Amino acid sequence: MFKTLRADLRRRIVGVCFLNSATESHLVPGRLKVPDRATWCATVLSEVLSPSVVGAVSLLVVGYSATRLGDSGPAWAVALAFGCGGPPLVYAVKSLGGCGSLSMHLLEWRQRLATGLIALVALVVNLGLATGFHAPRRLVDFLAFSAGGIAVASLATAVWRISLHTAVVASLLGAAGAQCGLSVLAGLPVAVVMGWARVRVRAHTPVQVILGCSAGLAWAAFYCELY
Template sequence: MPRAEARGARLLSDGGEPRNWMLLLTALVGWHADRWTGLAWGLVAAVFTAVVPTLILRLGEHRRSWGDRHVRRRRDRIAAAPAVMASVVTGTVLLYALDAPAAVAMLVTAMVAVLFALLLVTFFWKVSVHSAVASGAVAVLAAVFGLWVLLLTPLVAAIGWSRVRLRCHTVGQVVVGTAIGATVGTAACTLLG
């Protein structure tokens, strides 16, 4: 792969990683829900959906429980999933218990649904979490801000391309991840909205 292409793929992959999507989503949805108060709730959601999961993955990497923060091996993903899920579920319960804005709670609940679907598939096959979270994020943003957000779909495709170019996933794993994120994210928003 040419050096410039490899650099571009790495930038897209790192920039489009799930943590970054969740930091952006929680802030945008929180602000949209209730301006500064909503943004504060979004930051609470970010702690449980981005910050704590990142710390869990880094700790596992440091302890050599898995190779890197992307947790590339399927069996390692199964090992990491319960702790990440516990963080997101805890955040979801707190948001509902403390009466956070409905849109923020919906966002985190949609993430739980997408993570659960990914975990089920991961027992049998490796799937692209990058693609699932990117497409799920666009689905949630479209539910909150309107269908014009679907103009971000090429970004989801570019992130998928980067994962294939970096040999982290096959085209099939990217397509299935994208489908899971978009389908489950849309369904969760429809049911909760």
């Protein structure tokens, strides 16, 4: 009984992760073929550590660091996480027809560019609101840093499909870690795991993953030099 329920749950998860994806070889007419464990884990990692999720977590980390300075950081961080991460996530889900893998479907450069522009507009709007309503300075600076990074990454991914996942993980987690007194390389271990996941699911080549990670670390180092 337990094995049957577990198998059914796994099929449902795989169905969400791989339906209409670039890895259609996993699908067999009339039935869903479960991929190997490594590919399944890589797909789940790509979903859990999607750019929108990483951006929201980074804002919460920066909000926590602002609290240590006596600012009302967490409340602002939660509001900004929804305001900045929500619009691009909604667009991605809508462009996929309401289901599928957010980490593997945006293969067309127009979709990637549109998602980046929507994220940039959301960041700029929330940056204006945060500045106008006197949000903690750390959060305002972090939003400005994120907006600049998204602008550069959107232009880059429109020309060549570098790994936006690894770039976002390396840059935002590195910058957020630096806000808490950690090294700018704080996001590197997670970026390495994400890079393996992106290559495993055949969403990127190793070169695209390495370039994305390098660009993210460079942007995080630039942020730490400024702030």
